[in-house]
Amino acid sequence: MSFRTTFSIVVIAVFGPANWGGAADKIRFATEVQPLFAQRCLECHGPDKQKGGLRLDRLDSLLKEQKSGASAVVPGDLDKSEIIRRITSEDPDEVMPPKGGALSADEIGKLKDWVASGAAFERHWAYLPLVGGALPVVKDKQWGRNPIDRFVLARLEKEDIKPSPRAAPHILIKRLYYDLIGLPPSPAEVDAFVSDESSGAYAALVKRLLASEHFGERWGRHWLDKARYADSDGYEKDNPRPNAWHYRSWVLKAVNADMPMDQFAIEQIAGDLLPEASPRQRLATAFHRQTLTNTEGGADQEEFRNAALFDRTETIGTIWLGLTLSCARCHTHKYDAIPQSDYYRLFAFFNNADETNYDLPILGxxxxxxxxxxxxxxxxxxxxxxxxxxxxxxxVDAFETWQARLRERFAQENAPAFHDLAEMEVTSDIEGVGFEVEESGVVQVSGANPDGMMTFEIMGKVGAIDEPVTGIRLDALTDKRLPANGPGRAPNGNFVLNEVELVRGNTRLAFGGAKATHSQANFDVSKLIDGSRDKTSGWAVAPQLGKPHHAILNLKEPLEVEDGTSLTVRLVRNYDGEHTVGRFRIRLMTGEDVEAVAPEPIRDLLALRPEERDDKQKEALLDHFLRNVHExxxxxxxxxxxxxxxMPKSPSARVRVVAERASPRTTKVLDRGEFLKPTGVEVKPGGLAVLPPIEGREEGKLDRLDFANWLVSQDNPLPPRVLANHLWDKLFGEGLVRTMNDFGVRGERPVHPELLDWLAADYRRQGWSRKKMIETIVTSATYQQA
Incomplete structure (x- = not known):
């Protein structure tokens, strides 16, 4: 039989059932009568149902005169107390309770003693203020090692039972290893501990194990189980959550660093709302994202959003408050004093948070x-x-000159015109390429079409043009003879042109701008004139294939020409996969394509007189000139x-967290918990009526951070009791309250209430230190018993 099993049996035999303070022979409502009412009576006479108008969880109802003229309880008078008459009646039509069998003689005796002693009414034990209390007096002054032992020994002495002897060293080291780090000690470690007879050997071992990184793994897992940690979404798809482990890592590091439990709670519930929240504090709110996530097609997202909110509300109720809040989702709690409206006040805190993703910086x-x-x-x-x-x-001077020149050009309102080259000849540097020059000036390409570098030269003469040449127009045309109708010769009809050059004599003329009817992503027409012949620098037109396109390339400076002036246009392709233009036309342009010279916002600024421009407009104009015009x-x-x-991006991982909404949602009580059936009862975020009220940081407004602060405040008695009980459970195999997640009236009473309260109060006194609390427990003589 294990130590935990043995100790649990001893605890039950020696400690329970227990009174909550006071003399042993005095029946107390909170610890004797209320649990009895909860088990046998409140289903019909509680918060949810009040048959005959009677509620047994409220003193005013117990003392109130009923329609029959009798009161359920008349303090000190058994004969006039209707409840005593009904539980002792032999009439099957009158006896209470009507189902589940009559009360036992012991149960009837408790109720009689309670009424006879004055029917003192107390709140449920778990809601009473937390008081550490004085340590009990014991006869044996030698056995105990710390205050825990005083409480245990006092009960043992009362029952005339002696403590078990201290366990053997080889048992103790194994016990500590398994409890604190979840791993066995090595044979050498066992031998070293057994042979160490120094008085501080045990305490030193405890400290070493508490400082081990494996401590966080062991005790972090305990928490992750409570936080319903998962690496996948659940439901039918059950998709993986590749970055979920970051929250797990946060928990393990927080446990190893002995983050105070109040801060541990605050950061998980509302880390994003802390002033200047750190990345790790935002990550902590992944606690809320451990809910199931439904990614099935057709799923009603609002239904599953509400399902997640129910889970968050009830999980927090369980692990920090030790209450079964889920009952109040659909109706007022049948046993605990938790009306349905209180449930939705808690629900409202989480209804005002949205699920979101956060790019968590990765350190290291x-x-x-x-x-x-x-x-x-x-x-x-x-x-x-x-x-x-x-x-x-x-x-500055060049900028002024440019402005003046463009204003003059735009003032002329000279619309663009296009002119064919006369006596045109087309050649290629690749043998086997054929060109058919049609009368219209259109060129059809055929023959060889290899990968790599290829240049077409279009040579011709200027005809009778009265104006300077301001640019060229390149048309890429379709044809049934081309793959997919072209305009390129690639199988899908695309092409890539990497560079276009215009040459007069030995002078290559500079282009100042380019535009096209369409440019493929990452293959913008501007790359035709950027001076690069790189494969990635060119113009293409996918996915607009099988359609004609054209590009207009504006010269930086107008070119004065005469009739018969010779010009050469070079089309350079440097690409794989037969991406050659298959049918094209080259024409000279005169006049101004003002859109290509300058975009409309810049033209609008140039139209203003300099003194009419504000500083922002002047800066925009100068920026355009320097960025796009001046070489x-x-x-x-x-x-x-x-x-x-x-510029590198900060290494990060996208994690699932929550963030407060800018505008709160309206929260209404849901009929039977159905998200499609909101009632007319609107509620604001708030706490449970059975516990102290929540005080907000701002008057008239409560959020998750206010809730988290309240949860671990000095006024709230439940979390320290629940969390101390959790530690005791993991070290002894059973909590002082055996119903770990139910501290309500249907849950079991503490087997040693004074010890539980002392542990809870000491947890706070030690700054909510998990490690100090565990150290206190495992260094007690109680823990070290055989």
Whole structure:
């Protein structure tokens, strides 16, 4: 038989049942009568039902004169107390309770003694204020090692039972290892402990195990079980949660660091609402996201959102308050004094939080590398920014000249016109490529179509044009002879042109802008004139295939020409997969395509007189000139833009958390807990009437942080009792309250209420330290018994 089983039997035999303070021969309502009412009577005479108008959980109802003229209880008078007459009646139509069998003689005796002694009415023991109390007096002054032993020994002496002897060293070390870190000691560790006869050996072992990283793994798991931790969503899909482990890691680290239990609660319930919440505090709210998640097609998301809120409300009620709140979801609790409206007041706290994702920064080597890269890029950006600022001052005259020239060009309102080249010839640097030049100037390409670099040269002469050439127009045309109708020769009808050049004599003319009817993602038409022949720098038109497209390339400066001037246009393709243009047309442009020269917002600014522009408009105009027009500064902006692209992203993991809504939802009591059946009863966030009220940080407003603060406040007696009982359960195999999750009237009473209260009060006194509380328990003589 294990130590835990043995000790549990001893606890039950020696401790229970127990009175909550006072003399042993005095029947107390909270510990003797109320549990009896809860087990046998409240189903018909409680908060939910009041047959005959009688409630046995309220003193005013117990003392009230009923319709029959009798009162259920007349303090000190058994003959006039209707409850005594009914429980002792032999008439089957009158005896109470009517089902489940008559009360036992012992139960009847308790009720008689209670009424006879004055029927003192007390609140349920778990709701009473927490008082540490004085340590009991014991005869044996030698046995105890700390206050826990005083409580245990006092009961043993009262029953005339002697404590068990201390367990053998090899038993104690195994007990500690399994309880504190969940792992067995090695044979060498057992031998070393057994042979160490020093008085401090045991205490030193306890401290070493509490400091072990395995302590967090062992005790973190206890908490994760309560927090319903899961690595997958549940329901039919049960999708994995790849980053769920970050919350698990947070719990283990918090436990190893001995984060105070009040802070442990606050960060999980409302870490996102803390002032300047850290990433780890935001991560802690993943506690709320351990609910089931339904990702099935057609699922009603509002239904499952409410299901998650029910789970959050009831989980918090269980693990911190030790109450079965789920009963009150559908109706007023049948046994505990928890009306349905109280349930939805708690529910409202979580109804005002939205499920969201958070990019959690990842610390360690990846973060250090990120910081190094970030510093380097920031230095590069700083230098580029300084160079740009210098350029702004340096190129003021060029900026003014550019403005004047564009205002003049736009004032002419010279619409663009397009002109064919005369005496046109087309050649390629690739042998076997064929060209058919039609009368309209359209060129059909055929023959060889290899991968890699390929150049087409279109040579011709300027016809009778009276105006300067301002650009060229390139049409990419469709044809039934092309794959998928073209306009390219690739199997899907696409093409890639990497560069277009216009040459007069030996001079390559500069383009200043480009636009197209359509550009493929990452293959913008502007790349035709960027000076690069790289495979990734070109113009393409997917997915708009099987359609004609055109591009207009504006010269930076108008080109004066005469009739017969020779010009050459080069189309450069450097791409794999036969992406050659299959049918095209080249024409010269005269006049102004103002949209290509400058976008509409810039044209609007140029239309204003300089004195009419505000500072923001002046800056926008200058920025456009330096970024897109002036060659020297274009390179500076390009360099800065390239540096920005290289800026690393902070290493992060996307985790599931919650965040407070900007505008609270309206919360209404739901009929039978059905999300589609809200009643007309609207409730605001609030607490349970049986416990002290919640005080908010702001008057008239309560949120999850207020709730969390209240939960672990000095006024709330339940959490320290519940949490201390949890520790006792994990170390002894059974809690002082055996119904771990039910401290309500239907739950079992503490087998040693004074000890439970002392533990709960000491938990607080020691700053909510889990490790100190565990150390206190395991260093007691009670724990070390054989």
């Amino acid at each position: 080597p990846p973060f250090e590398k990120y910081k190094e890269q970030k510093v380097a890029i920031e230095a590069e950006l700083k230098l580029a920014g300084e160079a740009i600022e210098e350029a702004k001052a340096k190129h 020297e500064t274009k390179a500076l902006f390009a360099k800065r833009d390239e540096a920005r692209k290289k």
